[in-house]
């Protein structure tokens with residue numbers, strides 16, 4: 001490999017390097033300018049042969065030839081030739097890379113970038129060439145897997161490299177062993193700099209869209225359809241990290257032997273996770289397990305991952321594997337005190353004195369677990385590490401001690417997890433209703449919106465609180481929606497069918513099932529997706545008449561209608577009378593909240609129908 005001595009020449013517009021390296025590759029070695037402009041003249045690149053074929057293009061071995069009156073030099077480089085992009089959009093990609101070029105070169109853990117060029121209309125990215133990748137090392141290792149001390153070392157390098165890319169505002173979105181290159185000191189260097197991220201919004205010509213945002217075996221659920229299931233965020237790379245470590249430890253890529261469709265079904269529809277082998281240090285096992293949480297907010301950040309690997313590294317003895325269970329830290333496996341949140345989620349924000357707080361609601365569920373605190377002010381933080389903080393509540397003389405994780409910070413009236421709506425009426429091609437992912441104390445907010453691949457970032461003053469949606473609620477498309485963002489079944493010829501919310505995705509997109517209908521979809525999924533801006537709640541309270549209320553009962557289970565028919569005219573008559581009585585009674589004395597409860601009181605229904613509804617609730 002090349003040895004490099006750099007000589008700086010202050011007055012020149014570039015630096016000089018002296019190369020003392022492989023004579024086959026560096027035939028004329030004198031002094032070479034370290035290219036400080038990213039653009040490489042196409043005539044300077046001479047292609048030799050293809051090294052590999054990737055999702056976004058092919059990688060070629062090439063020489064980069066530079067000469068002037070003062071120097072003449074050849075470098076061996078790896079050139080990634082991207083699949084063709086639309087002309088104007090390709091230019092956007094080039095400009096993005098050019099803008100980041102010098103900062104990318106400062107990243108120790110990321111492949112050294114020689115420059116960028118365009119040959120026959122295809123973008124060519126010239127990088128330093130490395131001997132081999134982790135994938136190559138796995139392929140030739142004994143037993144097809146790496147030793148645990150090596151996995152720990154590479155894991156630390158990989159986490160550091162990803163953190164460096166994140167610090168430039170880039171997501172890698174393609175963490176996998178073949179993108180983990182090894183330098184001459186056996187350090188892991190990331191062989192990509194977020195190409196999928198820089199390609200976001202740029203359609204590849206003649207390319208399989210399903211493969212656009214990564215490599216299937218290593219892709220997080222939100223990477224498959226980021227506009228529907230996004231947003232792509234820092235924790236998306238945690239999933240790919242977890243997959244890469246599993247492959248290093250077992251020698252087998254996650255979902256091995258499965259087709260593209262089967263992987264999609266496992267990860268996205270069935271919400272399955274890759275299985276984690278035994279023998280990892282507990283803190284590492286714990287953090288890797290967290291990497292496979294379906295909701296990216298529940299996954300660890302790269303800092304958490306790095307900390308777990310660094311703290312466990314010393315206790316992994318060469319060749320022996322994990323040896324010191326006493327040193328393990330299982331603290332993050334403790335159950336979170338609020339339903340739906342992992343401790344990784346809760347550890348992303350810390351309360352400070354003077355923060356306004358309120359009780360944290362369970363994630364995507366309606367019922368608070370305890371009597372909620374509406375508003376308090378933090379007056380003392382968790383200094384004794386008990387997890388308790390002191391909160392001043394108006395009307396209560398002394399501050400009270402409360403478990404920190406059961407509280408959420410309220411900034412400009414908003415808390416992470418709130419449903420929000422964009423106030424401005426400007427046209428945007430994503431939903432205007434979404435879920436707040438974070439709000440900083442300075443008002444900077446991050447929101448996931450359906451129809452948007454990445455987080456929306458902006459000032460909290462542009463947002464207002466929106467109506468929330470919860471699991472179990474019934475919704476249908478608003479009558480005035482003529483072109484739904486996602487396909488939706490109809491009921492009869494004119495109206496939209498009503499379905500039940502089975503899952504709320506991190507961008508506010510609703511996954512809806514139709515228990516009242518037999519619905520078969522092309523992709524075998526029983527779920528439809530809905531843009532929260534395009535739906536309305538359906539409750540007994542919002543159904544205007546008895547017929548509509550009965551129709552809503554049909555939404556609960558497909559058997560309701562045949563049962564009702566089977567019960568015949570007598571039942572229908574009884575049902576009509578009972579509904580009249582029950583409804584008038586309900587409207588007369590029932591509270592609004594009761595009315596809005598799904599199912600409400602089922603006593604007025606014929607017994608078989610009531611049983612079905614009760615079963616649905618249990």
Ligand SMILES: Nc1ncnc2c1ncn2[C@@H]1O[C@H](COP(=O)(O)OP(=O)(O)OP(=O)(O)O)[C@@H](O)[C@H]1O
Nearest residue numbers: 052053054055056059078127128129130133178191
């Ligand atoms: N700078 C480099 N030096 C040496 N080998 C490289 C370099 N960059 C990539 N490679 C190798 O070239 C092959 C193809 O790489 P490429 O990154 O295009 O494919 P991939 O990793 O399979 O897919 P993707 O396009 O999704 O990244 C891989 O085996 C990779 O290890």
